[in-house]
Amino acid sequence: MQGPFNRGSGRKPxxxxxxxxxxxxxxxxxxxxxxxxxxxxxxxxxxxxxxxxEPIEDVENxxxxxxxxxxxxxxxxxxxxxxxxxxxxxIAERVIxxxxxxxxxxxxxxxxxxxxxxxxVSLMSTLQVAGVGxxxxxxxxxRSNEG
Numbered sequence: 001m002q003g004p005f006n007r008g009s010g011r012k013p014x015x016x017x018x019x020x021x022x023x024x025x026x027x028x029x030x031x032x033x034x035x036x037x038x039x040x041x042x043x044x045x046x047x048x049x050x051x052x053x054e055p056i057e058d059v060e061n062x063x064x065x066x067x068x069x070x071x072x073x074x075x076x077x078x079x080x081x082x083x084x085x086x087x088x089x090x091i092a093e094r095v096i097x098x099x100x101x102x103x104x105x106x107x108x109x110x111x112x113x114x115x116x117x118x119x120x121v122s123l124m125s126t127l128q129v130a131g132v133g134x135x136x137x138x139x140x141x142x143r144s145n146e147g
Contacts, residue, residue, distance in 0.1 A: 064106040065098055066138070067091060067127065071112040073119055088122065092130040099131060108136040 068076040077086050077094055086094065099105060107127060111120040127135055 062102065062105055064108045064136075065095060066108045066110055067095075067123060068110040069112060069115050069119060069123060071114045073115060075123065088126055091123070092126050095127060095130040095132060106136060107132045107134070108138050110138045 063080045066078045068078070070076070075086050075088055075091060076083055077091060078084070079098060095107065109120065109123060109127075111123075124135055
């Protein structure tokens with residue numbers, strides 16, 4: 001007897017999802033990220049001092065000005081992706097220009113651990129002359145000696 005709620009065909013609904021297309025897309029994305037990831041970590045090779053400290057919370061989400069000193073004593077200034085080698089005298093001029101356009105931009109110093117202390121102090125003095133009142137220092141967390 002056929003009622004209004006009975007199905008006469010006897011077919012079951014299909015409850016499977018074909019995941020092969022999703023796997024293909026994921027593999028393509030994996031290859032793309034594997035190729036592009038090494039290109040994202042560019043910059044001056046600096047061996048940072050290792051100290052235990054808390055990361056600075058960036059409340060304004062602004063791109064900081066990073067001034068670096070490499071092991072040879074060469075200065076670099078970077079804002080976002082743009083990184084340029086500069087002399088100590090040029091640093092003050094560039095920082096003043098950037099701070100005029102974007103006041104309140106944080107200024108960070110990356111100094112190689114093998115650079116003489118006097119060179120980093122000269123850099124910080126130059127930044128103070130340029131009108132930077134607060135300079136942050138970038139370091140790396142200490143490596144654990146496990147293994």
